[in-house]
Amino acid sequence: xxxxxxxxxxxxxxxxxxxxxxxxxxxxxxxxxxxxxxxxxxxxxxxxxxxxxxxxxxxxxxxxxxxxxxxxxxxxxxxxxxxxxxxxxxxxxxxxxxxxxxxxxxxxxxxxxxxxxxxxxxxxxxxxxxxxxxxxxxxxxxxxxxxxxxxxxxxxxxxxxxxxxxxxxxxxxxxxxxxxxxxxxxxxxxxxxxxxxxxxxxxxxxxxxxxxxxxxxxxxxxxxxxxxxxxxxxxxxxxxxxxxxxxxxxxxxxxxxxxxxxxxxxxxxxxxxxxxxxxxxxxxxxxxxxxxxxxxxxxxxxxxxxxxxxxxxxxxxxxxxxxxxxxxxxxxxxxxxxxxxxxxxxxxxxxxxxxxxxxxxxxxxxxxxxxxxxxxxxxx
Ligand SMILES: NC(=O)c1ccc[n+]([C@@H]2O[C@H](COP(=O)([O-])OP(=O)(O)OC[C@H]3O[C@@H](n4cnc5c(N)ncnc54)[C@H](O)[C@@H]3O)[C@@H](O)[C@H]2O)c1
Ligand SMILES: [Fe+2]
Numbered sequence: 126x127x128x129x130x131x132x133x134x135x136x137x138x139x140x141x142x143x144x145x146x147x148x149x150x151x152x153x154x155x156x157x158x159x160x161x162x163x164x165x166x167x168x169x170x171x172x173x174x175x176x177x178x179x180x181x182x183x184x185x186x187x188x189x190x191x192x193x194x195x196x197x198x199x200x201x202x203x204x205x206x207x208x209x210x211x212x213x214x215x216x217x218x219x220x221x222x223x224x225x226x227x228x229x230x231x232x233x234x235x236x237x238x239x240x241x242x243x244x245x246x247x248x249x250x251x252x253x254x255x256x257x258x259x260x261x262x263x264x265x266x267x268x269x270x271x272x273x274x275x276x277x278x279x280x281x282x283x284x285x286x287x288x289x290x291x292x293x294x295x296x297x298x299x300x301x302x303x304x305x306x307x308x309x310x311x312x313x314x315x316x317x318x319x320x321x322x323x324x325x326x327x328x329x330x331x332x333x334x335x336x337x338x339x340x341x342x343x344x345x346x347x348x349x350x351x352x353x354x355x356x357x358x359x360x361x362x363x364x365x366x367x368x369x370x371x372x373x374x375x376x377x378x379x380x381x382x383x384x385x386x387x388x389x390x391x392x393x394x395x396x397x398x399x400x401x402x403x404x405x406x407x408x409x410x411x412x413x414x415x416x417x418x419x420x421x422x423x424x425x426x427x428x429x430x431x432x433x434x435x436x437x438x439x440x441x442x443x444x445x446x447x448x449x450x451x452x453x454x455x456x457x458x459x460x461x462x463x464x465x466x467x468x469x470x471x472x473x474x475x476x477x478x479x480x481x482x483x484x485x486x487x488x489x490x491x492x493x494x495x496x497x498x499x500x501x502x503x504x505x
Pocket of ligand 1: 166168169172174196197198199224225226227229265266268269270274275276277278305306307308309310313317320404405
């Protein structure tokens, strides 16, 4: 067996209604803590999702500052401003509550409060020095898997998405409560669910750090997501489908935390950075062309994934066609022109995608500027 490493978070608590028992579940982490910041966004707050956990924490005697200013694809300035408010408050523990944007922001707030290192020095892989504050992560999308990854993605300047990838960003506790996802709108359910499927697919074909544990998690995650995404989109109140989605996203997250994603994500980044296309939708758009481009190098692995999903005539094409069918059923965009991209934008997008070396190095087939351009062109 080849040598490999596998890391994940130390504690996962899953169960319907868990978020309403947060103070009990997190009691060991909360011992001796008086001041907590809860990082979320206005959409999650207005949906009423934090009300019960917040009440519970306050009944337990904790003083809680809610920072609800998170913006999708978190801008660096917003992260720094949230950190300053949390520092002024004297936060001793950080809770991330929401989609990937809220969790990623919370992870960095916890890190920046515990260390003197500037954020600008942390971008890249294994660049973090110092400690972070205790950190609890509670996802409300299914999802980025951010609750079990050592990654935070930030928008730097106007359009660049940069990642901090370091074991220090693994939280202390992830709480999975599918009840939080029941009200997730159909379009967000679809896009975030396909993002999770892309995590599983890209982890399974990751060029460098793919290993038997990440493979097992990617397969299990993809199966759960594939079996539930249509049901969760067509009937948002289907609790079993919501639970499978949340668990599938977590398993896929554990997989790609160790076997990192590749060119689908790299080519998706400029869509988020320049056009503010939601992360999941960007990935859904770029999945078919990148898988077809990768086929000469990754056909056996895509075939294994297609067979694992019991797709007829298991092949790359069967897998891609199935993902296109799902995008059609759940009703999300499938062409770049539908999200405001025009032919003239493609050269800059291809250039930006080629800068995402952190991810491109994991792609099973080397990506080139010309191929990136052709991938965009084919789904314009
Ligand atoms: N850290 C990682 O490992 C990782 C992995 C993939 C993506 N990401 C990042 O995560 C971000 C995307 O996260 P996301 O796709 O989860 O979306 P998001 O956090 O940006 O949220 C999308 C929208 O959904 C709303 N929402 C979330 N949960 C809801 C609920 N239960 N009910 C109603 N509305 C709800 C939010 O208010 C927001 O308007 C991007 O910045 C992306 O780069 C991080
Ligand atoms: Fe993703």
